[in-house]
Amino acid sequence: xxxxxxxxxxxxxxxxxxxxxxxxxxxxxxxxxxxxxxxxxxxxxxxxxxxxxxxxxxxxxxxxxxxxxxxxxxxxxxxxxxxxxxxxxxxxxxxxxxxxxxxxxxxxxxxxxxxxxxxxxxxxxxxxxxxxxxxxxxxxxxxxxxxxxxxxxxxxxxxxxxxxxxxxxxxxxxxxxxxxxxxxxxxxxxxxxxxxxxxxxxxxxxxxxxxxxxxxxxxxxxxxxxxxxxxxxxxxxxxxxxxxxxxxxxxxxxxxxxxxxxxxxxxxxxxxxxxxxxxxxxxxxxxxxxxxxxxxxxxxxxxxxxxxxxxxxxxxxxxxxxxxxxxxxxxxxxx
Amino acid sequence: xxxxxxxxxxxxxxxxxxxxxxxxxxxxxxxxxxxxxxxxxxxxxxxxxxxxxxxxxxxxxxxxxxxxxxxxxxxxxxxxxxxxxxxxxxxxxxxxxxxxxxxxxxxxxxxxxxxxxxxxxxxxxxxxxxxxxxxxxxxxxxxxxxxxxxxxxxxxxxxxxxxxxxxxxxxxxxxxxxxxxxxxxxxxxxxxxxxxxxxxxxxxxxxxxxxxxxxxxxxxxxxxxxxxxxxxxxxxxxxxxxxxxxxxxxxxxxxxxxxxxxxxxxxxxxxxxxxxxxxxxxxxxxxxxxxxx
Amino acid sequence: xxxxxxxxxxxxxxxxxxxxxxxxxxxxxxxxxxxxxxxxxxxxxxxxxxxxxxxxxxxxxxxxxxxxxxxxxxxxxxxxxxxxxxxxxxxxxxxxxxxxxxxxxxxxxxxxxxxxxxxxxxxxxxxxxxxxxxxxxxxxxxxxxxxxxxxxxxxxxxxxxxxxxxxxxxxxxxxxxxxxxxxxxxxxxxxxxxxxxxxxxxxxxxxxxxxxxxxxxxxxxxxxxxxxxxxxxxx
Numbered sequence: 030x031x032x033x034x035x036x037x038x039x040x041x042x043x044x045x046x047x048x049x050x051x052x053x054x055x056x057x058x059x060x061x062x063x064x065x066x067x068x069x070x071x072x073x074x075x076x077x078x079x080x081x082x083x084x085x086x087x088x089x090x091x092x093x094x095x096x097x098x099x100x101x102x103x104x105x106x107x108x109x110x111x112x113x114x115x116x117x118x119x120x121x122x123x124x125x126x127x128x129x130x131x132x133x134x135x136x137x138x139x140x141x142x143x144x145x146x147x148x149x150x151x152x153x154x155x156x157x158x159x160x161x162x163x164x165x166x167x168x169x170x171x172x173x174x175x176x177x178x179x180x181x182x183x184x185x186x187x188x189x190x191x192x193x194x195x196x197x198x199x200x201x202x203x204x205x206x207x208x209x210x211x212x213x214x215x216x217x218x219x220x221x222x223x224x225x226x227x228x229x230x231x232x233x234x235x236x237x238x239x240x241x242x243x244x245x246x247x248x249x250x251x252x253x254x255x256x257x258x259x260x261x262x263x264x265x266x267x268x269x270x271x272x273x274x275x276x277x278x279x280x281x282x283x284x285x286x287x288x289x290x291x292x293x294x295x296x297x298x299x300x301x302x303x304x305x306x307x308x309x310x311x312x313x314x315x316x317x318x319x320x321x322x323x324x325x326x327x328x329x330x331x332x333x334x335x336x337x338x339x340x341x342x343x344x345x346x347x348x349x350x351x352x353x354x355x356x357x358x359x360x361x362x363x364x
Numbered sequence: 365x366x367x368x369x370x371x372x373x374x375x376x377x378x379x380x381x382x383x384x385x386x387x388x389x390x391x392x393x394x395x396x397x398x399x400x401x402x403x404x405x406x407x408x409x410x411x412x413x414x415x416x417x418x419x420x421x422x423x424x425x426x427x428x429x430x431x432x433x434x435x436x437x438x439x440x441x442x443x444x445x446x447x448x449x450x451x452x453x454x455x456x457x458x459x460x461x462x463x464x465x466x467x468x469x470x471x472x473x474x475x476x477x478x479x480x481x482x483x484x485x486x487x488x489x490x491x492x493x494x495x496x497x498x499x500x501x502x503x504x505x506x507x508x509x510x511x512x513x514x515x516x517x518x519x520x521x522x523x524x525x526x527x528x529x530x531x532x533x534x535x536x537x538x539x540x541x542x543x544x545x546x547x548x549x550x551x552x553x554x555x556x557x558x559x560x561x562x563x564x565x566x567x568x569x570x571x572x573x574x575x576x577x578x579x580x581x582x583x584x585x586x587x588x589x590x591x592x593x594x595x596x597x598x599x600x601x602x603x604x605x606x607x608x609x610x611x612x613x614x615x616x617x618x619x620x621x622x623x624x625x626x627x628x629x630x631x632x633x634x635x636x637x638x639x640x641x642x643x644x645x646x647x648x649x650x651x652x653x654x655x656x657x
Numbered sequence: 658x659x660x661x662x663x664x665x666x667x668x669x670x671x672x673x674x675x676x677x678x679x680x681x682x683x684x685x686x687x688x689x690x691x692x693x694x695x696x697x698x699x700x701x702x703x704x705x706x707x708x709x710x711x712x713x714x715x716x717x718x719x720x721x722x723x724x725x726x727x728x729x730x731x732x733x734x735x736x737x738x739x740x741x742x743x744x745x746x747x748x749x750x751x752x753x754x755x756x757x758x759x760x761x762x763x764x765x766x767x768x769x770x771x772x773x774x775x776x777x778x779x780x781x782x783x784x785x786x787x788x789x790x791x792x793x794x795x796x797x798x799x800x801x802x803x804x805x806x807x808x809x810x811x812x813x814x815x816x817x818x819x820x821x822x823x824x825x826x827x828x829x830x831x832x833x834x835x836x837x838x839x840x841x842x843x844x845x846x847x848x849x850x851x852x853x854x855x856x857x858x859x860x861x862x863x864x865x866x867x868x869x870x871x872x873x874x875x876x877x878x879x880x881x882x883x884x885x886x887x888x889x890x891x892x
Contacts, residue, residue, distance in 0.1 A: 110460050110463065112463070112467075156643075156644060157643065160643065162459050162460070163400045163459045163460065163463055163602075164598065164602060166400075166460070166463055167400070167594045167598060168598060168639070168640075168643060170591065170594065171591065171594065171595055171598075171636055171639055172636070172640070174591060174632075174636065175633060175636035175637075175640075178629055178632055178633045178636070179633065181629055182629055182630065182633070227759045230748075230752060230755055230756055230759060231756065231759055233745065233747070233748055233752070234745045234748065234753075234756040236747075237744075237745035237746050237747055237748060238743050238744075238745060238746075240707070240727075240743070241739070241743035241744070241745065242745070242756065243726070243727040243728050244705060244707070244727045244728075244731060244736075244737055244743075245728075245731055245736070245756055245757040245804060245805065245808070246728045246731035246732055246756075246757060246759065246760055246808065247728055247756065247759065248726075248728045249728070286587065290467065290471070293464065297464070302747060327475075327478075327479065328475070329475075330471050330472075330474065330475040330478075331471070331472055331475035331476065331479070333468075333471055334468045334469065334470070334471030334472035334473075334474075334475060335468070335472055336468070337464060337465070337467060337468030337471065338448065338465050338468035338469060338472070341452075341455075341461055341464050341465045341468065342448070342451055342452075342465065345455050345461060360749070360786065360788070
């Protein structure tokens with residue numbers, strides 16, 4: 030059949046399609062690269078507490094890697110920009126705190142409660158998924174603020190009011206570190222599955238043109254909902270584990286818009302839509318961010334703002350995206 | 365009780381008109397440029413500081429500072445358009461790109477104001493004689509009343525500009541249909557820059573009104589105003605100039621009457637509930653054209 | 658066989674389709690002519706579920722398509738292209754085609770083989786790993802066509818397939834469309850401004866005017882119909 034076909038175009042002889050051979054090969058290389066990336070991440074973070082003096086640096090690096098990766102699930106793959114992403118983080122932190130402190134549950138159950146709370150809030154706001162473009166982003170931001178207000182109105186003896194909750198009896202930074210490691214591995218696994226699976230293909234099609242995707246048989250609503258649920262679970266877990274690590278929860282830090290901002294910046298700096306994008310972005314920028322934070326604490330916000338503007342104007346597709354655009358031959362090898 | 369409610373309603377209209385002004389300028393910018401100005405609140409706060417320093421250094425009353433601020437902010441917007449906004453139209457997804465760039469700008473402006481003016485809340489030392497007017501049992505500070513009059517005048521002038529003058533009509537034509545630009549035959553870049561200037565000029569004036577009507581301002585509160593502006597325009601319909609006026613007054617009334625009966629937090633929450641209700645019932649806003657294509 | 662019966666579509670007070678009926682037998686090509694605003698694209702949008710018809714019935718092989726969402730209509734075997742091609746810009750050509758095969762229960766190898774076959778047919782195989790955004794407008798139209806053909810549709814709706822396509826690619830497109838009914842066994846509803854290609858390709862032609870059917874018949878019948886000449890061709 031098609032194997033004998035040779036087409037001649039612009040005087041160049043194009044070999045007959047070797048059916049799946051080439052595709053399988055590029056898939057294989059892509060998987061290998063991704064596997065290597067994951068291996069490096071494990072090799073860095075798993076044994077690190079044995080050597081590193083600064084556990085906090087590595088803990089927060091994992092935190093931002095996870096946040097940026099899961100932001101990529103909705104922004105890079107489903108084409109949504111949830112500016113209120115911090116809501117899930119905050120709800121997760123509070124679920125953990127309330128379950129542990131107020132109701133005396135063990136930490137693993139409290140953390141499961143974080144994930145459940147994130148998913149629940151995600152389902153509650155699911156009707157806003159039908160909003161398009163910036164509308165969705167704006168409404169999501171408003172919902173995050175509303176969530177913060179709702180928690181502030183809850184009885185003081187449950188959520189601790191404006192003082193927040195102190196979980197001093199839970200103090201175990203090393204355990205919290207490995208909990209964050211597990212959450213990060215979960216996000217890596219989810220990302221792997223998303224990008225290799227047909228769900229991932231459907232999502233990227235929706236991101237590029239949702240109506241065209243619908244017209245070629247993709248159930249847009251159902252597909253988006255799946256990605257949305259995955260993307261809401263991880264920040265809630267991250268928020269819960271961070272609360273465990275710091276032993277303190279308060280409204281202003283749990284619902285700080287900067288959490289959204291940094292997730293976006295890290296994910297975009299690497300390149301939305303690529304599995305490795307958020308990893309590259311978070312690794313590159315987190316170190317810089319820490320340096321700035323340590324040396325010029327007052328300039329931190331200013332510099333973050335300048336970085337966002339510069340990224341959007343100069344490198345709108347991020348580091349990986351720019352590479353893929355420049356060297357399109359290698360694009361199929363980028364996970 | 366009834367007087368309290370009435371007082372709340374009056375406050376609601378005053379505050380609502382300020383919100384309307386925020387919404388209208390956001391909407392004009394969005395409608396023409398497809399730029400979501402996340403930094404709008406920071407420009408408003410900057411306007412409030414401008415009024416403060418105009419008074420402290422130049423001895424200018426806020427009313428006299430208004431035209432000056434409008435021109436300076438307008439020029440700033442005109443320039444910023446060419447620096448930041450123009451290249452966004454080449455992006456893959458200009459709306460989201462603009463949202464992010466303006467978010468970055470909002471962080472930068474907030475941080476700069478913090479560095480320049482420090483974190484303390486400031487208030488404008490501006491009173492009129494007599495300081496209060498009494499209507500029955502309703503107390504109205506004269507500064508608020510003046511703010512109300514100015515807000516009405518500015519909104520009226522803007523409406524006149526948009527609906528009765530040629531450049532205004534051209535702007536509205538573009539808001540309704542971007543292809544119209546070819547028919548109207550104007551230089552899109554110049555018009556966009558002027559629109560951005562107009563939007564920021566209005567933000568400056570809004571800032572002065574804020575400094576007159578609200579008790580205080582500080583570098584941090586910009587995002588609150590941006591958020592309110594967003595709620596207002598989503599209520600009224602994204603890109604719909606007059607819808608924003610209705611959205612602003614509606615939100616102001618809801619917030620201020622709720623403040624009478626409950627706390628400020630509940631009042632704010634009510635605003636969000638209103639927003640969610642409108643979105644679920646009419647996703648394109650109260651006045652927005654429902655998706656027809 | 659596609660049957661459209663008394664299809665009405667209103668937007669507010671405006672009637673876009675005022676009771677249109679048509680029949681499209683299997684393996685044939687029906688050309689749909691008409692000026693801008695005559696309701697051609699609205700008709701396609703109603704058939705594939707992007708618009709909800711105000712009243713009337715649409716059936717494909719006896720199955721009603723009314724009230725089905727676009728992805729469900731696609732599963733019934735209806736593919737369509739757009740006037741301005743709508744490809745998935747940041748996906749490779751192969752991935753573009755694979756989207757249409759997601760729910761067909763095929764193995765990866767089968768997907769690859771079918772995709773390669775159709776990319777070869779539209780002469781885009783050598784660009785298979787490029788992003789779709791790197792294609793010219795005409796090539797995007799070819800890709801869009803291949804994207805629905807991989808799914809082996811029963812009915813193909815083509816909206817202005819020749820608009821903005823350079824003459825060389827247009828010839829290729831005409832050749833492919835002409836072969837489609839026999840090769841794939843589908844029928845084609847062809848909306849176009851391009852009279853020559855519609856006359857050349859269509860087994861039957863329908864002329865629409867202001868949301869109604871003005872004339873129906875073979876190319877010769879249409880060309881000599883006085884109403885058509887007055888309302889459409891003469892102007």
